[in-house]
Amino acid sequence: MDAPHLPPRAGLGLKPQHYAEILESRPDIGFFEVHAENYMGDGGPPHRYLAAIVDRYPLSLHGVGLSIGGEAPLNRDHLRRLRSLVDRYKPQSFSEHLAWSSHEETSLNDLLPLPYTNATLDRVVAHVEEVQQALGRTMLLENPSTYVLFAESTIDEIDFLAAIAERTGCGLLLDVNNVMVSSVNHRLDPFTYVERFPVHAVGEIHLAGYDETTDAAGERLLIDAHASRVSQDVFALFRHTLGRTGPVPTLVEWDNNVPAFSVLADEARIVDLAITEVSARGDRQERVA
Protein backbone atom coordinates (compact mmCIF):
# COMPACT_ATOMS: atom_id res chain seq x y z
CA MET A 1 0.00 0.00 0.00
CA ASP A 2 3.00 2.28 0.42
CA ALA A 3 5.49 4.28 -1.55
CA PRO A 4 9.03 2.86 -1.52
CA HIS A 5 10.70 2.88 1.89
CA LEU A 6 13.44 5.17 3.07
CA PRO A 7 16.88 3.63 2.52
CA PRO A 8 18.53 2.07 5.62
CA ARG A 9 21.01 4.91 5.89
CA ALA A 10 21.64 8.10 7.83
CA GLY A 11 19.32 11.01 7.09
CA LEU A 12 19.37 14.66 8.13
CA GLY A 13 16.80 17.29 8.96
CA LEU A 14 16.51 19.77 6.09
CA LYS A 15 17.10 23.34 7.23
CA PRO A 16 16.47 26.48 5.11
CA GLN A 17 19.98 27.80 5.79
CA HIS A 18 21.38 24.66 4.08
CA TYR A 19 19.08 24.54 1.00
CA ALA A 20 21.52 26.15 -1.41
CA GLU A 21 24.59 24.29 -0.15
CA ILE A 22 22.85 20.92 -0.46
CA LEU A 23 21.71 21.59 -4.00
CA GLU A 24 25.14 22.84 -5.02
CA SER A 25 27.31 20.21 -3.36
CA ARG A 26 24.90 17.22 -3.60
CA PRO A 27 26.20 15.54 -0.43
CA ASP A 28 25.79 11.76 -0.20
CA ILE A 29 23.01 11.71 2.43
CA GLY A 30 20.55 8.80 2.62
CA PHE A 31 17.45 10.96 2.97
CA PHE A 32 16.18 14.28 4.27
CA GLU A 33 13.42 14.84 6.78
CA VAL A 34 11.24 17.93 7.10
CA HIS A 35 8.67 19.04 9.64
CA ALA A 36 5.42 19.02 7.69
CA GLU A 37 4.18 22.23 9.33
CA ASN A 38 7.11 24.23 7.94
CA TYR A 39 5.85 23.47 4.42
CA MET A 40 2.24 24.49 4.96
CA GLY A 41 2.71 27.95 3.46
CA ASP A 42 1.22 28.51 0.01
CA GLY A 43 4.44 28.85 -1.97
CA GLY A 44 7.79 30.56 -2.12
CA PRO A 45 11.33 29.35 -1.47
CA PRO A 46 10.44 26.54 1.00
CA HIS A 47 8.38 24.68 -1.60
CA ARG A 48 10.75 25.52 -4.45
CA TYR A 49 13.72 24.10 -2.57
CA LEU A 50 11.87 21.09 -1.23
CA ALA A 51 10.76 20.20 -4.75
CA ALA A 52 14.40 20.32 -5.87
CA ILE A 53 15.49 18.22 -2.88
CA VAL A 54 12.91 15.47 -3.51
CA ASP A 55 14.14 15.24 -7.10
CA ARG A 56 17.49 14.12 -5.68
CA TYR A 57 16.84 12.53 -2.26
CA PRO A 58 14.24 10.35 -0.54
CA LEU A 59 12.02 12.36 1.83
CA SER A 60 10.65 11.68 5.29
CA LEU A 61 7.68 13.90 6.16
CA HIS A 62 7.53 14.31 9.92
CA GLY A 63 4.51 15.98 11.50
CA VAL A 64 4.73 17.84 14.79
CA GLY A 65 1.30 19.44 15.02
CA LEU A 66 -1.38 16.80 14.48
CA SER A 67 -1.98 16.19 18.20
CA ILE A 68 -2.72 12.48 17.76
CA GLY A 69 -2.83 12.04 21.52
CA GLY A 70 -5.33 14.87 21.96
CA GLU A 71 -8.71 14.37 23.62
CA ALA A 72 -10.41 16.30 20.85
CA PRO A 73 -11.12 15.00 17.34
CA LEU A 74 -8.24 15.43 14.90
CA ASN A 75 -8.09 18.77 13.11
CA ARG A 76 -9.58 18.01 9.70
CA ASP A 77 -8.05 21.07 8.08
CA HIS A 78 -4.65 19.93 9.27
CA LEU A 79 -5.23 16.44 7.89
CA ARG A 80 -6.15 17.96 4.55
CA ARG A 81 -2.98 20.02 4.55
CA LEU A 82 -0.94 16.90 5.31
CA ARG A 83 -2.67 15.03 2.51
CA SER A 84 -1.82 17.74 0.04
CA LEU A 85 1.86 17.61 1.10
CA VAL A 86 1.84 13.82 0.77
CA ASP A 87 0.28 14.08 -2.69
CA ARG A 88 2.67 16.79 -3.78
CA TYR A 89 5.98 15.41 -2.52
CA LYS A 90 5.25 11.67 -2.30
CA PRO A 91 7.46 11.15 0.76
CA GLN A 92 8.85 7.68 1.40
CA SER A 93 7.64 7.97 4.99
CA PHE A 94 5.16 9.93 7.06
CA SER A 95 5.53 9.99 10.83
CA GLU A 96 3.96 11.69 13.85
CA HIS A 97 4.18 11.50 17.63
CA LEU A 98 2.53 9.70 20.49
CA ALA A 99 1.76 13.08 22.07
CA TRP A 100 -0.65 15.98 21.92
CA SER A 101 0.02 19.63 21.17
CA SER A 102 -3.33 21.36 20.69
CA HIS A 103 -6.26 22.01 22.96
CA GLU A 104 -9.38 23.71 21.67
CA GLU A 105 -8.19 26.81 19.78
CA THR A 106 -4.71 26.77 21.24
CA SER A 107 -1.62 25.19 19.70
CA LEU A 108 1.17 24.82 22.21
CA ASN A 109 4.03 24.02 19.83
CA ASP A 110 5.27 21.25 22.14
CA LEU A 111 4.80 17.49 22.37
CA LEU A 112 2.82 16.89 25.56
CA PRO A 113 2.45 13.55 27.36
CA LEU A 114 -0.66 11.43 27.75
CA PRO A 115 -1.64 8.74 30.24
CA TYR A 116 -1.56 5.16 29.00
CA THR A 117 -4.97 3.60 29.71
CA ASN A 118 -7.49 1.55 27.77
CA ALA A 119 -9.42 4.73 27.05
CA THR A 120 -6.44 6.64 25.68
CA LEU A 121 -5.34 3.57 23.72
CA ASP A 122 -8.74 3.40 21.98
CA ARG A 123 -8.55 7.10 21.24
CA VAL A 124 -5.03 7.00 19.77
CA VAL A 125 -5.89 3.91 17.73
CA ALA A 126 -8.92 5.71 16.29
CA HIS A 127 -6.81 8.76 15.49
CA VAL A 128 -4.03 6.75 13.83
CA GLU A 129 -6.64 4.93 11.75
CA GLU A 130 -8.15 8.25 10.74
CA VAL A 131 -4.73 9.62 9.74
CA GLN A 132 -3.92 6.54 7.67
CA GLN A 133 -7.28 6.74 5.97
CA ALA A 134 -6.96 10.46 5.28
CA LEU A 135 -3.43 10.09 3.89
CA GLY A 136 -4.07 6.85 2.05
CA ARG A 137 -0.97 5.22 3.54
CA THR A 138 0.44 3.80 6.73
CA MET A 139 2.30 6.05 9.13
CA LEU A 140 5.02 5.68 11.73
CA LEU A 141 4.26 6.66 15.33
CA GLU A 142 7.13 7.92 17.48
CA ASN A 143 7.79 7.09 21.14
CA PRO A 144 7.88 10.29 23.21
CA SER A 145 10.42 11.77 25.59
CA THR A 146 8.64 12.49 28.87
CA TYR A 147 9.40 14.30 32.11
CA VAL A 148 6.37 13.24 34.15
CA LEU A 149 4.18 10.15 34.57
CA PHE A 150 0.43 9.84 35.09
CA ALA A 151 -0.78 8.10 38.22
CA GLU A 152 -3.76 6.84 36.23
CA SER A 153 -1.61 4.97 33.65
CA THR A 154 -2.27 1.24 33.60
CA ILE A 155 -0.37 0.25 30.44
CA ASP A 156 3.36 0.26 29.93
CA GLU A 157 4.57 2.60 27.12
CA ILE A 158 5.99 -0.22 25.00
CA ASP A 159 2.83 -2.32 25.32
CA PHE A 160 0.84 0.79 24.46
CA LEU A 161 2.86 1.43 21.28
CA ALA A 162 2.85 -2.26 20.34
CA ALA A 163 -0.94 -2.40 20.70
CA ILE A 164 -1.36 0.66 18.47
CA ALA A 165 0.90 -0.88 15.83
CA GLU A 166 -0.94 -4.17 16.00
CA ARG A 167 -4.43 -2.69 15.89
CA THR A 168 -3.78 -0.05 13.19
CA GLY A 169 -1.03 -1.62 11.12
CA CYS A 170 1.06 1.51 11.58
CA GLY A 171 4.82 1.29 11.93
CA LEU A 172 6.84 2.75 14.77
CA LEU A 173 9.52 5.38 14.79
CA LEU A 174 11.96 4.47 17.54
CA ASP A 175 13.57 7.62 18.87
CA VAL A 176 16.61 6.29 20.71
CA ASN A 177 17.33 9.67 22.31
CA ASN A 178 13.76 9.72 23.63
CA VAL A 179 14.33 6.23 25.05
CA MET A 180 17.40 7.51 26.91
CA VAL A 181 15.67 10.70 28.09
CA SER A 182 12.54 8.92 29.35
CA SER A 183 14.48 6.01 30.84
CA VAL A 184 16.81 8.26 32.84
CA ASN A 185 13.89 10.49 33.86
CA HIS A 186 11.79 7.55 35.10
CA ARG A 187 14.67 5.39 36.35
CA LEU A 188 14.16 2.64 33.81
CA ASP A 189 16.82 0.71 31.94
CA PRO A 190 17.09 2.04 28.36
CA PHE A 191 18.57 -1.25 27.12
CA THR A 192 15.60 -3.15 28.50
CA TYR A 193 13.33 -0.66 26.73
CA VAL A 194 15.02 -1.45 23.41
CA GLU A 195 15.04 -5.19 24.18
CA ARG A 196 11.30 -5.14 24.72
CA PHE A 197 10.45 -2.82 21.83
CA PRO A 198 8.53 -4.43 18.94
CA VAL A 199 11.39 -4.01 16.48
CA HIS A 200 9.52 -5.73 13.64
CA ALA A 201 7.41 -2.57 13.40
CA VAL A 202 10.29 -0.08 13.41
CA GLY A 203 10.48 1.86 10.14
CA GLU A 204 12.83 4.61 11.26
CA ILE A 205 15.14 5.57 14.11
CA HIS A 206 15.74 9.08 15.45
CA LEU A 207 18.89 10.24 17.20
CA ALA A 208 19.54 13.61 18.83
CA GLY A 209 21.43 15.38 21.57
CA TYR A 210 19.93 15.98 25.01
CA ASP A 211 20.37 18.62 27.71
CA GLU A 212 20.61 17.88 31.36
CA THR A 213 19.19 19.40 34.54
CA THR A 214 17.83 18.20 37.88
CA ASP A 215 14.31 17.74 39.20
CA ALA A 216 12.88 19.09 42.47
CA ALA A 217 14.49 16.24 44.38
CA GLY A 218 17.87 17.10 42.88
CA GLU A 219 17.87 14.01 40.69
CA ARG A 220 19.17 13.87 37.14
CA LEU A 221 16.62 14.97 34.54
CA LEU A 222 17.33 14.81 30.81
CA ILE A 223 15.72 17.23 28.35
CA ASP A 224 15.10 16.32 24.72
CA ALA A 225 16.84 19.37 23.22
CA HIS A 226 17.93 18.62 19.61
CA ALA A 227 20.63 21.24 20.04
CA SER A 228 23.90 19.30 20.04
CA ARG A 229 25.69 16.18 18.82
CA VAL A 230 24.28 12.77 19.71
CA SER A 231 25.71 11.89 23.12
CA GLN A 232 27.92 8.82 23.59
CA ASP A 233 25.43 6.90 25.74
CA VAL A 234 22.68 7.41 23.16
CA PHE A 235 25.04 6.27 20.42
CA ALA A 236 25.89 3.12 22.37
CA LEU A 237 22.17 2.47 22.80
CA PHE A 238 21.73 3.05 19.06
CA ARG A 239 24.37 0.43 18.24
CA HIS A 240 22.62 -1.97 20.55
CA THR A 241 19.30 -1.15 18.86
CA LEU A 242 20.77 -1.81 15.41
CA GLY A 243 21.83 -5.21 16.68
CA ARG A 244 18.16 -6.01 17.15
CA THR A 245 16.67 -4.19 14.17
CA GLY A 246 19.35 -4.59 11.55
CA PRO A 247 19.91 -1.61 9.21
CA VAL A 248 17.19 1.03 9.65
CA PRO A 249 16.84 4.54 8.18
CA THR A 250 18.22 6.74 10.96
CA LEU A 251 17.71 10.48 11.29
CA VAL A 252 20.04 12.79 13.15
CA GLU A 253 17.79 15.53 14.56
CA TRP A 254 19.36 18.93 15.20
CA ASP A 255 16.69 21.62 15.32
CA ASN A 256 18.09 24.26 17.68
CA ASN A 257 21.43 26.07 17.40
CA VAL A 258 21.70 24.42 14.00
CA PRO A 259 25.41 24.15 13.04
CA ALA A 260 27.09 24.35 9.64
CA PHE A 261 25.96 21.65 7.23
CA SER A 262 29.41 20.02 7.41
CA VAL A 263 28.84 19.27 11.11
CA LEU A 264 25.54 17.56 10.32
CA ALA A 265 27.17 15.65 7.47
CA ASP A 266 29.84 14.44 9.94
CA GLU A 267 27.13 13.09 12.24
CA ALA A 268 25.51 11.36 9.26
CA ARG A 269 28.82 9.73 8.32
CA ILE A 270 29.22 8.32 11.82
CA VAL A 271 25.68 6.92 11.73
CA ASP A 272 26.19 5.46 8.25
CA LEU A 273 29.32 3.72 9.50
CA ALA A 274 27.42 2.12 12.38
CA ILE A 275 24.70 0.94 10.00
CA THR A 276 27.29 -0.46 7.58
CA GLU A 277 29.02 -2.31 10.43
CA VAL A 278 25.81 -3.95 11.56
CA SER A 279 25.01 -4.99 7.97
CA ALA A 280 28.50 -6.41 7.53
CA ARG A 281 28.26 -8.33 10.79
CA GLY A 282 25.05 -9.82 9.50
CA ASP A 283 23.44 -9.27 12.86
CA ARG A 284 20.10 -10.85 13.31
CA GLN A 285 17.31 -8.90 11.77
CA GLU A 286 13.99 -9.20 13.46
CA ARG A 287 12.61 -6.40 11.39
CA VAL A 288 10.39 -7.37 8.52
CA ALA A 289 9.62 -3.93 7.07
Next chain:
Amino acid sequence: MTIGSVRQADFVAALVDPARAVPSGIVSYRGDSDTKRFAVYRNNVHVGLVGVLAAKYPVCAQLVGEEFFTVMARIYVADHKPTSPIMMQYGADFPAFIADFAGARSVPYLSDMAALEEAWSIAYNAADDSPAGLAEIAAIDPEVLPDLTLKPHAATGLLRSDYPIGSIWSAHQAPGVAVRAGAEAVLITRPALDVKVTVIPTADAVFAHDLLQGSAVGDAVERTLISHPEFDFGSALVGLCSLGAFSQPALT
Protein backbone atom coordinates in the same frame (compact mmCIF):
# COMPACT_ATOMS: atom_id res chain seq x y z
CA MET B 1 -9.70 3.38 44.92
CA THR B 2 -9.79 4.87 41.48
CA ILE B 3 -7.33 7.46 40.35
CA GLY B 4 -8.91 10.41 38.59
CA SER B 5 -7.79 11.13 35.08
CA VAL B 6 -6.01 14.37 34.24
CA ARG B 7 -8.01 16.30 31.68
CA GLN B 8 -5.97 18.03 29.00
CA ALA B 9 -7.81 21.26 29.84
CA ASP B 10 -6.32 21.11 33.35
CA PHE B 11 -2.89 20.28 31.95
CA VAL B 12 -3.05 23.30 29.63
CA ALA B 13 -4.36 25.62 32.36
CA ALA B 14 -1.37 24.71 34.55
CA LEU B 15 0.99 24.85 31.60
CA VAL B 16 0.20 28.44 30.67
CA ASP B 17 -0.08 29.72 34.24
CA PRO B 18 3.00 29.06 36.38
CA ALA B 19 1.06 30.23 39.46
CA ARG B 20 -1.13 27.13 39.22
CA ALA B 21 -0.25 23.90 40.94
CA VAL B 22 0.78 20.86 38.94
CA PRO B 23 -2.48 18.96 38.25
CA SER B 24 -2.96 16.14 40.71
CA GLY B 25 -2.22 12.79 39.12
CA ILE B 26 0.88 14.07 37.30
CA VAL B 27 3.82 12.60 39.15
CA SER B 28 7.50 11.75 39.07
CA TYR B 29 8.67 8.11 39.06
CA ARG B 30 8.78 8.48 42.85
CA GLY B 31 5.07 9.20 42.84
CA ASP B 32 5.35 12.77 44.06
CA SER B 33 4.22 15.93 42.35
CA ASP B 34 7.39 17.59 41.04
CA THR B 35 7.08 21.22 39.97
CA LYS B 36 10.47 21.23 38.26
CA ARG B 37 9.52 18.32 36.05
CA PHE B 38 6.25 19.96 35.03
CA ALA B 39 8.15 23.21 34.50
CA VAL B 40 10.08 21.51 31.68
CA TYR B 41 6.85 21.55 29.65
CA ARG B 42 6.11 25.16 30.66
CA ASN B 43 9.60 26.13 29.62
CA ASN B 44 9.49 24.17 26.35
CA VAL B 45 6.28 25.93 25.32
CA HIS B 46 7.54 29.40 26.17
CA VAL B 47 11.11 29.02 24.93
CA GLY B 48 9.83 27.37 21.76
CA LEU B 49 7.45 30.22 20.99
CA VAL B 50 10.03 32.88 21.84
CA GLY B 51 12.31 31.07 19.40
CA VAL B 52 9.62 31.21 16.72
CA LEU B 53 9.39 34.99 17.22
CA ALA B 54 13.17 35.48 17.29
CA ALA B 55 13.43 33.63 13.97
CA LYS B 56 10.59 35.61 12.43
CA TYR B 57 11.71 39.05 13.70
CA PRO B 58 15.53 38.86 13.51
CA VAL B 59 16.13 42.57 12.84
CA CYS B 60 13.90 43.55 15.77
CA ALA B 61 15.94 41.20 17.94
CA GLN B 62 19.17 42.81 16.71
CA LEU B 63 17.81 46.31 17.30
CA VAL B 64 17.00 45.74 20.97
CA GLY B 65 19.45 42.95 21.73
CA GLU B 66 18.68 39.32 22.43
CA GLU B 67 18.11 39.79 26.15
CA PHE B 68 15.53 42.56 25.81
CA PHE B 69 13.85 40.82 22.88
CA THR B 70 13.50 37.62 24.90
CA VAL B 71 11.88 39.47 27.82
CA MET B 72 9.47 41.26 25.50
CA ALA B 73 8.67 38.10 23.55
CA ARG B 74 8.03 36.13 26.75
CA ILE B 75 5.50 38.73 27.87
CA TYR B 76 3.81 38.49 24.48
CA VAL B 77 3.86 34.68 24.53
CA ALA B 78 2.30 34.61 28.00
CA ASP B 79 -0.92 36.15 26.67
CA HIS B 80 -0.82 35.20 22.99
CA LYS B 81 -0.73 31.48 22.30
CA PRO B 82 -0.78 30.25 18.70
CA THR B 83 -4.18 29.39 17.28
CA SER B 84 -2.72 27.22 14.53
CA PRO B 85 -0.10 24.46 14.49
CA ILE B 86 1.54 26.30 11.58
CA MET B 87 4.14 28.40 13.35
CA MET B 88 4.94 30.65 10.36
CA GLN B 89 1.53 32.22 11.10
CA TYR B 90 2.37 32.90 14.74
CA GLY B 91 2.95 36.49 15.85
CA ALA B 92 0.77 38.32 13.33
CA ASP B 93 -0.24 40.75 16.09
CA PHE B 94 3.28 41.03 17.56
CA PRO B 95 3.82 44.43 15.83
CA ALA B 96 0.63 45.76 17.47
CA PHE B 97 1.76 44.35 20.82
CA ILE B 98 5.13 46.11 20.48
CA ALA B 99 3.39 49.42 19.66
CA ASP B 100 1.67 49.26 23.06
CA PHE B 101 4.66 47.84 24.93
CA ALA B 102 5.91 50.59 27.25
CA GLY B 103 9.33 48.96 27.59
CA ALA B 104 10.04 49.45 23.88
CA ARG B 105 9.27 53.19 23.69
CA SER B 106 12.92 54.11 23.43
CA VAL B 107 12.97 52.38 20.04
CA PRO B 108 9.90 54.06 18.52
CA TYR B 109 10.30 52.36 15.14
CA LEU B 110 10.42 48.83 16.58
CA SER B 111 6.75 48.17 15.94
CA ASP B 112 7.04 49.31 12.30
CA MET B 113 10.11 47.12 11.89
CA ALA B 114 8.14 44.16 13.21
CA ALA B 115 5.39 44.96 10.71
CA LEU B 116 8.04 44.95 7.95
CA GLU B 117 9.37 41.57 9.08
CA GLU B 118 5.83 40.20 9.32
CA ALA B 119 5.21 41.36 5.74
CA TRP B 120 8.53 39.78 4.71
CA SER B 121 7.44 36.47 6.22
CA ILE B 122 4.07 36.61 4.48
CA ALA B 123 5.80 37.37 1.18
CA TYR B 124 8.28 34.53 1.70
CA ASN B 125 5.48 31.99 2.09
CA ALA B 126 2.94 33.51 -0.31
CA ALA B 127 1.54 31.54 -3.22
CA ASP B 128 3.66 31.34 -6.34
CA ASP B 129 2.41 33.80 -8.91
CA SER B 130 3.94 35.39 -11.97
CA PRO B 131 4.03 39.18 -11.71
CA ALA B 132 2.56 41.39 -14.40
CA GLY B 133 5.51 42.55 -16.50
CA LEU B 134 6.24 45.96 -17.92
CA ALA B 135 5.50 44.75 -21.43
CA GLU B 136 1.99 43.71 -20.46
CA ILE B 137 1.24 47.13 -19.00
CA ALA B 138 2.94 48.95 -21.88
CA ALA B 139 0.77 47.07 -24.38
CA ILE B 140 -2.40 48.51 -22.89
CA ASP B 141 -4.15 51.16 -24.97
CA PRO B 142 -3.52 54.56 -23.28
CA GLU B 143 -7.19 55.36 -23.83
CA VAL B 144 -8.32 52.57 -21.49
CA LEU B 145 -5.43 52.79 -19.03
CA PRO B 146 -7.35 55.03 -16.57
CA ASP B 147 -9.99 52.30 -16.19
CA LEU B 148 -7.44 49.60 -15.52
CA THR B 149 -7.29 47.88 -12.15
CA LEU B 150 -4.37 45.74 -11.07
CA LYS B 151 -4.54 42.58 -9.00
CA PRO B 152 -1.90 42.59 -6.25
CA HIS B 153 0.70 39.82 -6.46
CA ALA B 154 0.14 37.40 -3.56
CA ALA B 155 3.44 38.41 -1.96
CA THR B 156 3.04 42.18 -2.17
CA GLY B 157 3.03 44.29 0.98
CA LEU B 158 3.24 48.05 1.49
CA LEU B 159 4.27 49.83 4.68
CA ARG B 160 4.56 53.50 5.50
CA SER B 161 6.50 54.56 8.56
CA ASP B 162 7.54 57.84 10.17
CA TYR B 163 10.98 56.22 10.45
CA PRO B 164 13.48 54.99 7.84
CA ILE B 165 12.59 51.32 8.46
CA GLY B 166 13.47 50.17 4.94
CA SER B 167 16.99 51.58 5.16
CA ILE B 168 17.46 50.27 8.70
CA TRP B 169 16.30 46.81 7.59
CA SER B 170 18.70 46.90 4.62
CA ALA B 171 21.57 48.01 6.85
CA HIS B 172 20.99 44.86 8.90
CA GLN B 173 21.25 42.65 5.81
CA ALA B 174 24.49 44.06 4.42
CA PRO B 175 26.95 46.65 5.69
CA GLY B 176 27.34 50.01 4.00
CA VAL B 177 23.68 51.02 3.68
CA ALA B 178 23.20 54.70 4.56
CA VAL B 179 20.32 55.44 6.92
CA ARG B 180 18.91 58.98 6.89
CA ALA B 181 16.31 60.16 9.39
CA GLY B 182 12.77 60.61 8.13
CA ALA B 183 9.71 58.80 6.96
CA GLU B 184 9.97 55.93 4.49
CA ALA B 185 7.57 53.90 2.43
CA VAL B 186 8.58 50.30 1.82
CA LEU B 187 7.31 47.94 -0.84
CA ILE B 188 7.74 44.23 -0.23
CA THR B 189 7.54 41.97 -3.26
CA ARG B 190 8.62 38.55 -4.45
CA PRO B 191 8.96 38.83 -8.24
CA ALA B 192 10.96 35.59 -8.45
CA LEU B 193 12.29 33.35 -5.66
CA ASP B 194 13.63 36.00 -3.30
CA VAL B 195 11.72 38.55 -1.26
CA LYS B 196 12.63 42.15 -2.16
CA VAL B 197 12.41 45.05 0.29
CA THR B 198 12.46 48.37 -1.57
CA VAL B 199 12.15 51.95 -0.32
CA ILE B 200 9.86 53.79 -2.75
CA PRO B 201 9.02 57.52 -3.08
CA THR B 202 6.18 58.76 -0.86
CA ALA B 203 4.01 59.71 -3.82
CA ASP B 204 4.48 56.26 -5.36
CA ALA B 205 3.39 54.73 -2.07
CA VAL B 206 0.16 56.74 -2.05
CA PHE B 207 -0.47 55.59 -5.62
CA ALA B 208 0.49 51.99 -4.86
CA HIS B 209 -1.74 51.95 -1.80
CA ASP B 210 -4.76 52.95 -3.90
CA LEU B 211 -3.94 50.45 -6.63
CA LEU B 212 -3.44 47.64 -4.12
CA GLN B 213 -6.82 48.53 -2.60
CA GLY B 214 -8.39 48.01 -6.04
CA SER B 215 -8.71 51.57 -7.35
CA ALA B 216 -8.59 52.10 -11.09
CA VAL B 217 -5.36 53.70 -12.33
CA GLY B 218 -7.11 56.97 -13.26
CA ASP B 219 -8.67 57.38 -9.80
CA ALA B 220 -5.40 56.53 -8.07
CA VAL B 221 -3.51 59.09 -10.16
CA GLU B 222 -6.05 61.79 -9.36
CA ARG B 223 -5.92 61.14 -5.66
CA THR B 224 -2.12 61.03 -5.60
CA LEU B 225 -1.89 64.35 -7.48
CA ILE B 226 -3.92 66.07 -4.73
CA SER B 227 -1.17 65.49 -2.15
CA HIS B 228 1.77 65.27 -4.62
CA PRO B 229 1.26 67.69 -7.56
CA GLU B 230 4.61 66.67 -9.10
CA PHE B 231 3.65 63.00 -9.21
CA ASP B 232 4.72 61.20 -12.41
CA PHE B 233 2.39 58.23 -12.68
CA GLY B 234 4.22 56.73 -15.67
CA SER B 235 7.51 56.24 -13.91
CA ALA B 236 5.69 55.14 -10.73
CA LEU B 237 3.79 52.44 -12.62
CA VAL B 238 6.97 51.28 -14.36
CA GLY B 239 8.74 51.12 -11.00
CA LEU B 240 5.97 49.18 -9.26
CA CYS B 241 5.67 46.72 -12.13
CA SER B 242 9.40 46.16 -12.37
CA LEU B 243 9.37 45.27 -8.65
CA GLY B 244 6.63 42.71 -9.32
CA ALA B 245 3.90 44.37 -7.25
CA PHE B 246 1.01 43.19 -9.40
CA SER B 247 -0.26 39.92 -10.66
CA GLN B 248 -2.53 40.58 -13.59
CA PRO B 249 -4.07 43.66 -15.12
CA ALA B 250 -7.84 43.73 -15.57
CA LEU B 251 -10.06 46.22 -17.30
CA THR B 252 -13.11 47.28 -15.35
